[in-house]
Amino acid sequence: MEIDEARSLARALQQLVQQAHTLIDESRPTPEVVARVTGHVGCPLKDLVCVTQTFRNWEHASLQRGVDAYLEAHGEADWFGVSGHGREHNDTMDILSTAHRGFESFEIGAVDYATTAVGPDETMEVVTFGLVLTSAPDGSPIVVSLRGPAEMFRREGCRMEVIAASRATATAAREEIERLMRRHDALRGQILTFGVSEHRGNSLVTFLPRPSLDPEQVILPDGVLETIERHVVGIGRHAEALLARGQHLKRGLLLHGPPGTGKTHTVRYLMGRLPDVTVVVMAGTAMRFISEAAALARRLQPAIVVVEDVDLVAHDRRFSDEGSPLLFTLFDAMDGIGADADVTFVLTTNRAEMLEQALSNRPGRVDLAVEVPRPDARCRAALLRLYGGDLLPEVDLEPLVARTEGMTASFFKELLRRAVLVGLAADGSRPARLSAGHVADALEEMLRGQEALTRTLLGAPQPSSRVTNGADGLLPE
Ligand SMILES: Nc1ncnc2c1ncn2[C@@H]1O[C@H](COP(=O)(O)OP(=O)(O)O)[C@@H](O)[C@H]1O
Numbered sequence: 175m176e177i178d179e180a181r182s183l184a185r186a187l188q189q190l191v192q193q194a195h196t197l198i199d200e201s202r203p204t205p206e207v208v209a210r211v212t213g214h215v216g217c218p219l220k221d222l223v224c225v226t227q228t229f230r231n232w233e234h235a236s237l238q239r240g241v242d243a244y245l246e247a248h249g250e251a252d253w254f255g256v257s258g259h260g261r262e263h264n265d266t267m268d269i270l271s272t273a274h275r276g277f278e279s280f281e282i283g284a285v286d287y288a289t290t291a292v293g294p295d296e297t298m299e300v301v302t303f304g305l306v307l308t309s310a311p312d313g314s315p316i317v318v319s320l321r322g323p324a325e326m327f328r329r330e331g332c333r334m335e336v337i338a339a340s341r342a343t344a345t346a347a348r349e350e351i352e353r354l355m356r357r358h359d360a361l362r363g364q365i366l367t368f369g370v371s372e373h374r375g376n377s378l379v380t381f382l383p384r385p386s387l388d389p390e391q392v393i394l395p396d397g398v399l400e401t402i403e404r405h406v407v408g409i410g411r412h413a414e415a416l417l418a419r420g421q422h423l424k425r426g427l428l429l430h431g432p433p434g435t436g437k438t439h440t441v442r443y444l445m446g447r448l449p450d451v452t453v454v455v456m457a458g459t460a461m462r463f464i465s466e467a468a469a470l471a472r473r474l475q476p477a478i479v480v481v482e483d484v485d486l487v488a489h490d491r492r493f494s495d496e497g498s499p500l501l502f503t504l505f506d507a508m509d510g511i512g513a514d515a516d517v518t519f520v521l522t523t524n525r526a527e528m529l530e531q532a533l534s535n536r537p538g539r540v541d542l543a544v545e546v547p548r549p550d551a552r553c554r555a556a557l558l559r560l561y562g563g564d565l566l567p568e569v570d571l572e573p574l575v576a577r578t579e580g581m582t583a584s585f586f587k588e589l590l591r592r593a594v595l596v597g598l599a600a601d602g603s604r605p606a607r608l609s610a611g612h613v614a615d616a617l618e619e620m621l622r623g624q625e626a627l628t629r630t631l632l633g634a635p636q637p638s639s640r641v642t643n644g645a646d647g648l649l650p651e
């Protein structure tokens with residue numbers, strides 16, 4: 175065969191194949207999933223624009239609420255899903271173009287839902303994979319898709335896609351959904367704590383019930399609770415007037431004192447006093463989420479960020495950026511919030527001296543430091559009454575108060591429980607009253623040598639430790 179003949183044969187064959195392709199392409203029906211999207215938006219696949227926005231795992235409920243509110247206002251057709259191999263690994267535009275080219279069969283399928291918490295004992299259903307036809311604020315047709323976090327596929331975060339005929343249209347819809355999302359934020363007014371899920375280390379937020387304590391249940395020296403309350407609650411209450419007078423709202427409170435004296439207890443009291451305030455509680459290694467926590471607090475203000483036992487992780491470098499101690503990450507997070515934000519940082523510590531240097535090197539982060547001391551005689555009597563309740567009406571508290579010098583509040587709570595046990599053992603039935611003997615026996619038991627560790631764990635001083643109010647004499651030799 176002549177070379178020219180071979181060339182023209184090749185060319186002819188090429189054309190034939192191309193024509194066959196075109197014919198097949200045109201004769202193959204557009205997959206329904208593609209048709210539903212392009213048909214609604216009203217333009218061919220190649221002209222679609224997709225705007226994507228991602229959110230953290232814990233925003234899923236808020237995102238769903240934002241989309242729901244949007245659909246309510248702008249009208250919707252039903253949600254639909256996509257079935258087919260590999261859909262989890264593709265974004266919507268990938269799915270559509272793969273389906274269009276006939277490479278994979280993606281079909282219209284069921285919507286995937288999951289439940290997510292929106293309160294300590296409340297959940298809502300959220301779309302984890304689904305699309306919905308609706309219209310943009312300007313009335314032109316759009317498609318919104320939602321994806322949730324998928325641990326199975328190692329995907330963190332939620333994703334929203336808005337598909338439209340123009341970028342301006344898609345962006346306008348995205349902005350409106352985000353605005354509604356913030357208005358219907360599921361985290362606002364909640365008590366939240368950061369953690370890491372057991373599976374694959376996904377970050378998550380847990381809701382805690384709001385405690386409710388009377389001031390009478392918080393036994394502190396005169397004026398201490400009032401000072402704390404004025405700083406945290408008072409500034410918030412007068413936020414507008416303070417701002418109008420050029421005063422800042424952001425505040426930092428440090429509660430320090432021996433373990434078991436009521437620092438956490440006081441924080442719980444504050445939470446109850448501020449029923450509408452968002453609280454983010456950070457403890458232990460969850461502290462690595464402090465920047466996220468601060469961002470949440472700023473967005474959901476009025477808010478409180480509680481950093482529990484800050485001394486325990488302050489110098490940990492493992493989780494912070496650039497290997498700097500977590501304490502500096504905390505300071506940066508505190509600095510990152512504007513002075514006019516109604517955000518309180520409450521730090522608690524058993525070892526203020528560990529923080530003193532760092533705090534004084536970077537002044538202004540903590541504007542009130544309050545010592546939560548071991549209870550004095552008046553407070554010890556009050557603690558006996560508080561935890562003894564109705565069980566101690568006829569008991570002379572004086573000797574018990576004297577015997578318990580140096581003990582912390584949590585010691586009294588345990589003491590009264592033991593006294594009830596002693597009473598039960600003695601009487602065999604439920605004692606309606608405790609005698610002085612019951613409490614004294616329980617106290618002796620707790621002060622005995624074998625219970626040294628118990629005492630330490632309840633915050634009582636060791637014989638060797640120097641305690642200002644001279645509790646040493648209390649402890650057995
Ligand atoms: N000042 C207090 N008044 C009343 N109860 C207290 C007080 N301090 C501690 N308690 C009791 O002891 C428990 C442990 O105290 P907590 O506040 O956790 O101590 P810490 O100072 O180590 O944070 C509290 O849950 C509470 O029941």
Ligand SMILES: [Mg+2]
Nearest residue numbers: 437438482522
């Ligand atoms: Mg505590």
